[in-house]
Amino acid sequence: MSYITNIFTGFWSVLAGMVVTLKYMFRKPVTEVYPRVKKPMFPRFKGPTSFVVDEKTGDHRCISCELCVKICPSLCITLEKERGEDKKFHLKEYKVDYTLCSLCSLCIEVCPTDALTHAKDYEIPALSQSEMINDFLKPFREKQKTSQPVAP
Amino acid sequence: MNELFRIILSLVIVIGFVLINSLVLVWLERKVSARIQLRRGPLYVGWFGLLQTFADALKMLGKELIFPKNCDKVLYFLAPILSFAPVLGAFLVIPFGQHLVIQDLNIGLLLVFAFSGLSFIGIFMAGWASNNKYSLLGGMRSVAQNISYEIPLLLSSLNIVMMAKSFRLSDIVRAQAHVPFILLQPLAFIIFITSALAESNRTPFDIPEAESELVAGFHTEYSGLRFGIFFISEYTYVFISSCVATALFLGGSHGPFLSGWAWFLMKAYFVVFVVMWVRWTLPRLRSDQLITFAWKVLIPLSLFNIICTALALQLLKQ
Numbered sequence: 484m485s486y487i488t489n490i491f492t493g494f495w496s497v498l499a500g501m502v503v504t505l506k507y508m509f510r511k512p513v514t515e516v517y518p519r520v521k522k523p524m525f526p527r528f529k530g531p532t533s534f535v536v537d538e539k540t541g542d543h544r545c546i547s548c549e550l551c552v553k554i555c556p557s558l559c560i561t562l563e564k565e566r567g568e569d570k571k572f573h574l575k576e577y578k579v580d581y582t583l584c585s586l587c588s589l590c591i592e593v594c595p596t597d598a599l600t601h602a603k604d605y606e607i608p609a610l611s612q613s614e615m616i617n618d619f620l621k622p623f624r625e626k627q628k629t630s631q632p633v634a635p
Numbered sequence: 636m637n638e639l640f641r642i643i644l645s646l647v648i649v650i651g652f653v654l655i656n657s658l659v660l661v662w663l664e665r666k667v668s669a670r671i672q673l674r675r676g677p678l679y680v681g682w683f684g685l686l687q688t689f690a691d692a693l694k695m696l697g698k699e700l701i702f703p704k705n706c707d708k709v710l711y712f713l714a715p716i717l718s719f720a721p722v723l724g725a726f727l728v729i730p731f732g733q734h735l736v737i738q739d740l741n742i743g744l745l746l747v748f749a750f751s752g753l754s755f756i757g758i759f760m761a762g763w764a765s766n767n768k769y770s771l772l773g774g775m776r777s778v779a780q781n782i783s784y785e786i787p788l789l790l791s792s793l794n795i796v797m798m799a800k801s802f803r804l805s806d807i808v809r810a811q812a813h814v815p816f817i818l819l820q821p822l823a824f825i826i827f828i829t830s831a832l833a834e835s836n837r838t839p840f841d842i843p844e845a846e847s848e849l850v851a852g853f854h855t856e857y858s859g860l861r862f863g864i865f866f867i868s869e870y871t872y873v874f875i876s877s878c879v880a881t882a883l884f885l886g887g888s889h890g891p892f893l894s895g896w897a898w899f900l901m902k903a904y905f906v907v908f909v910v911m912w913v914r915w916t917l918p919r920l921r922s923d924q925l926i927t928f929a930w931k932v933l934i935p936l937s938l939f940n941i942i943c944t945a946l947a948l949q950l951l952k953q
């Protein structure tokens with residue numbers, strides 16, 4: 484008797500499984516066609532670190548205190564500063580080597596002026612290591628060039 | 636002369652059809668598997684990725700043909716051809732339409748089974764000649780499986796022969812003008828499909844090429860075009876099984892409105908779809924379970940079915 488019930492339960496479970504897969508066949512696929520459709524990143528996504536653009540001044544907020552350089556466990560931040568005529572430090576250069584950065588967020592947490600943040604960018608491949616060293620001041624320099632035309 | 640021309644023409648048509656058909660079936664398989672797994676499958680090359688398999692086939696043509704070390708060169712070379720050629724022979728008697736059949740032999744059904752029984756010799760030769768333990772295991776499993784499942788396959792189609800009183804496939808199709816045999820013989824249909832799955836080495840009966848245990852089974856050592864021929868023969872085998880199932884159980888080319896060959900192809904491709912659907916639903920059986928299933932379940936059931944059919948036919952005659 485168990486022989487016949489075995490056959491029936493086996494056949495029944497096969498049918499049940501087939502119904503499940505048939506239902507899945509008409510669901511929406513969960514995969515994205517990535518390079519053609521890009522998804523917005525999640526709000527807490529930790530992309531590469533970058534400077535915050537201050538809403539009031541339109542400039543970065545870095546005061547060249549070098550706290551981030553000291554705390555960085557990967558030693559990937561290089562900072563150059565000079566003392567201006569007003570006795571304040573001015574940032575001359577701020578570069579982060581993304582081949583070393585471990586995205587640990589320590590520099591972001593330690594910054595006294597909240598000048599750093601994680602960008603939402605996730606397409607940062609490069610063909611050489613030198614391209615991975617990112618100059619943070621570059622966008623600000625370009626902005627200055629466009630906003631203040633050089634006097635003749 | 637006329638006959639010779641007819642044979643050559645139909646051979647060319649069949650070979651062309653087989654190649655295009657297997658490309659389409661591979662595409663269908665990818666799409667079905669993708670949709671079941673909530674993926675999208677091929678999308679970009681051609682219309683809905685239809686040319687993707689064509690591109691893959693082109694890639695395969697460019698691959699190097701390798702002879703493994705210490706292999707049996709003659710058998711290794713012959714094996715893919717021997718597994719592919721019998722499948723072509725089976726096309727001889729498939730009734731695609733009322734008159735669309737290459738040679739309407741009066742032993743058509745037996746011829747299909749004879750040819751399909753030959754194809755596993757190619758698989759076993761491939762396993763033997765590759766000089767590789769996985770290939771050999773795959774080949775041996777294939778022989779065991781094919782011998783076991785040939786019996787229920789034949790026994791289940793015997794019911795149909797008893798009802799149609801002919802081995803000629805077109806006669807069998809004609810006998811289903813009003814009622815397709817699947818309604819009268821559902822058990823035979825299930826047994827037939829199950830053993831056809833096993834015969835064509837499809838999951839859940841794909842132990843000859845079980846990729847999780849045997850790398851790729853009998854075609855582990857094959858590359859390039861030779862591997863492609865194994866692939867094509869597998870898909871053509873699936874198609875032939877579906878065609879035979881269509882002719883035996885689903886009423887062949889009978890159907891309203893559309894012409895005969897359209898109905899036949901639609902039904903055949905539906906059976907192919909069911910075969911793929913089963914593949915992406917069920918896991919693979921163990922080798923001993925597989926043989927047990929054939930000898931302890933399918934063969935007794937089909938014998939029982941034959942006795943019932945014979946009794947019913949006798950009682951109805953009186």
Ligand code: SF4
Pocket residue numbers: 532554555556557558559560579583584585586587588589590591
């Ligand atoms: S995220 Fe971490 S590793 Fe990267 S620059 Fe900041 S402190 Fe250094």
Ligand code: SF4
Pocket residue numbers: 544545546547548549550551552562593594595596597598599
């Ligand atoms: S910690 Fe902040 S303010 Fe200080 S140097 Fe780094 S980025 Fe600039």
